[in-house]
Amino acid sequence: MLKNFTNTTRFIVAVIMLSTYYRGSKMDAVIVEDLHKYFGKIKAVDGISFRVREREIFGLIGPNGAGKTTTLRILATLLKPTSGKVIIFDHDVVKEPMEVRRIISYLPEEAGAYGQLTGYEYLRFMAGFVAKSSEEVDKMVKLGAEISGLGERLKDKIKTYSKGMKRRLALARALMSIPKLAILDEPTSGLDVIHAYHIREMLKDFVKKYGVTIVLSSHNMLEIEYLCDRVVIMHKGKIIAEGEPRKLCEEHNAENLEEVFVKEVMVHA
């Protein structure tokens, strides 16, 4: 059919097709290339590379000491890589740490909060660093209060909160600014089954609603399988498997990600 068109028309059609293709695809939110991180003689991260696409939930899984937290801390600009490159939305974490901090939000595995402040005061304090106006602070605190689900308890001092309540507050803090990239280290750790379920639902909706990209780590394979679009399995600082959870299961002839995980770790042990 194209034979009937002139060259110019063919060119225009090609441009339209290409632009349609790229508009539908996602750009890379995170690029990690040959990343190494050593603490003295210990190789915490040993030459890993992966890419996280925009608006994707990306999971890091692995046993204790696999290098997940170190990787997330490098992404959050808290640690400097020994070598390798990490780019977040076109910003190098080593060369432009402040630019990176403006677009990310990091939830550490053991995130605490100031016991003498109330939940509201804590959210307001944290929003004060990210928001550009008082109205924006109010908006963030409102969203944070909604995410936390703590209701009236936000008026109480944080020292009176249970571990689960503190975790919900910390997660609310991490998401209330609607960052371009949320780095969540074990987001549901310390939460009971019901709260963990709600958090997972909320994270899924959050990505859909606000187009946020999430990189998270978890020990909970079901959680990872349910939440993540793609995962990497880490072991002793290296990536031993990467892909979509369902495809990984098929490739490994496994029923679930837990089985894939165990098989891969056994192979590399």
Place this chain on the structure above:
Amino acid sequence: MPSALVNIIKKELREIFRDPRLFLGMILIPLIMFPIMGIAMKGIMSSAMEKSYEEATLGILNLDEGSMADQIIGSVEFKVALQQYNITIVFVNESGVTKREDIPRFLSENRTVQAVIVIPENFTECINNQTPTVVEVYIGMRDISFAASSVEGKVQIFIDVLRKTISYIVMLSSNPNINPVFIENPILPIQNTIYKGKILRNISPSAIASILSFQAFMIPIAMMVLLTMAIQFAAISVASEKEQKTLETLLSLPVNRSTILLGKLTGSLIVSLVGTIGYMLGFQYYMSSITESMPIEQVPLEAIGLGIDAIGYILLAISLFLSLLSTLSMVTILAAFAEDVRSAQSLTGILILPITLIAFFSTFAISFGIIGPWIYILLVIPFSNPMVTPYFIMNKTYLPVILSMVALIIETLVSFQIAARFYSSEKILTARIRFGKRREKT
């Protein structure tokens, strides 16, 4: 919309003022403790003073073989002179006390007579021969209190009146035309002091010295309190971020590490200043409670050029701020190695010990006028500067203070820079020193 710095300072102040351990232990208790001690001391001192004005009855054991004791002590004039001081005398001979050995029993049985004065057998003879006579005094000490010393004072008055009376009698017996009062005080001295070329009329050097030594004592102590408080608050502020697991989150925010550092230092400085003002007000009240009942010569410091003028206050404030900033920058580096508040407090003990020693050394050295090259060395050390700067400011020798400020600015910039770099590095998260047992995770 508050800046990041204001945001951090506000949070720091909220945390400290709401933490009962910090607020009670470091601000409220020192603030209340001194006034309570002052009130207690005031009560004790005023009751002691009242006691000294109370009527005292002194016993006289007259063993004089002549008539002089009867003539002097028994005279109406002598008794009237003593009554001015609320002293009544009784002759214990009438109560059956005839010799010295009877006195202990008499004093323990008789509650009204507090002391017995023995007029010796050779009293008249000694006066006639113009040789000193020995007068023994026995004071019944009924308990260990100020009461005994108040009786001692009354006995001293009795002795003085007796001495004066004997002197007048002897003088008038040799020449009835002379004025014994004049003989006793033929000159009236007026003490003037020349200090730095200024004539200070009616002020003795000892009065100036006592005021200066009081200042020399007060200022280093105040500075020591301020420094140790600020050091502890700064150390706790950093370590509690680690203990509460909030540091990682804070460091991942889009805020300069130097702003975080400055916010923490400013918060600690503000709380320390509040604490020190309270502490010193309490201390001042305590000291004034003690000195109120003991009037000392008042010296107007401004009049003699020893007061602190506006320039002095400005220089003092700047150098205090610089030395605090410099010291606290070092403390924050030290505290960053601590994993928890307890470890931070142990670590800061390393700094607090020399500060305390320097405070005491400079206090005594300045009080005793031992001024040497050491004072210039202390002037350029950040944590000893606030203790010796007031000495120069009060003496209005501003050049060493200004030169030391230049040194302090350099030291502050260097230490703040080191601290800021440390906070920008990952060492802030990875450095670890822990004192005591690690708590097992459950």
